Amino acid sequence: MMAAKTILVAGTYDTKDDELHYLAEIIHGQGGRVLSMDVSVLGDPSRPTDVSKHQVAEAGGSSIEAAIGAGDENTAMQIMGSGAAAKALELYRAGSIHGVVVLGGTMGTDLALDLCAALPLGVPKYVVSTVAFSPLLPPERIPADVQMILWSGGLFGLNSICKAALSQAAGAVLGAARAVEAPRRERPLIGMTSFGKTVLRYMVTLKPALEARGFEVAVFHATGMGGRAFESLSREGAFAAVMDFAPQEVSN
Known part of the structure; x- marks a missing residue:
């Protein structure tokens, strides 16, 4: 029997709690496991995540207090982006995750790209974004093997349209984690x-x-x-x- 694959589900749980939990439900429903990571700054999730925002900020060499104290959303998200990238790589190297899906708007997508860029080529990585494929994302910011799905109609709250995108992303990342043939490096x-x-x-x-x-x-x-x-x-x-x-x- 195939061992269950664990997918890292990351996003700002203070503003996208319902959407992120929906992603997790779909992955669980297909026999996968989920490790959740909160990258929000100001608010808190409805229930604790596996990796808290405090742990993310610390992995970035800072703290939530410093992110809040910066008084600037861009600076705060840079702290969280650095920490999310470092934490995701740590989890992957420990064998704790086999793929990742990140949910975000404009700022969240910027963080998502940092997180995905930190993981080796070949690790399944999906970004569900309200700004996917837009001019806001210059080519040099996009990791070479990331998959992006437009989060249509998902700017605020769940609905039947955005559920279609979220469920596709959940199925895609879990399917990729199950099917991927990792490089064996048997020869130079x-x-x-x-x-x-x-x-x-x-x-x-x-x-x-x-x-x-x-x-x-x-x-x-x-x-x-x-x-x-x-x-x-x-x-x-x-x-x-x-x-x-x-x-x-x-x-x-």
Whole structure:
């Protein structure tokens, strides 16, 4: 029998309590487990979360009192965003979570992107946002493998329209956590950048030759998010070597 997967459900429980609990109910109803994280500042959830806002602020090297005392919503959310990212990574490394779904409006989405960016490539991460795919989200702020779902009609309170988006997100993240095949890293991995096969053909020669020498080779399409994924894995130390042959993204 497949072991139950645990999904981190994060958001501002002081303003989106009903919506976040609805997400959790759907995940539970499909046989998953939930670990809840409150990233609000001023208010409190209707019932305690697994990770409190105080723990989140402390993980960000600060405190709720400091966030409130800043007197500025942007500064407060930066504190909570830093803490949420650090706490989510800690939970993932401990094996406590297998995927994450974050709910947010404008400020909450900014925090959600920080949280998702902290998790390694391949960890299922979903953001349900009122500003998904909008110009408010520049490409450089979006993690390479995050999935976004527009939170239609969900700015204030539950309704049949926003429930459709929330239930899809709950099912998607749990399904992804169950189905994902995590990288095994059985062979040293080489990261290579290129354009399409018809433009730059060096990979056609290099890939099989490197594989014959015992390496695994991953070729990234260097046209934006592919390059972001390449750089993300580089920062994680996933590669034994890199062959960055298509560096035009430096100028882009």
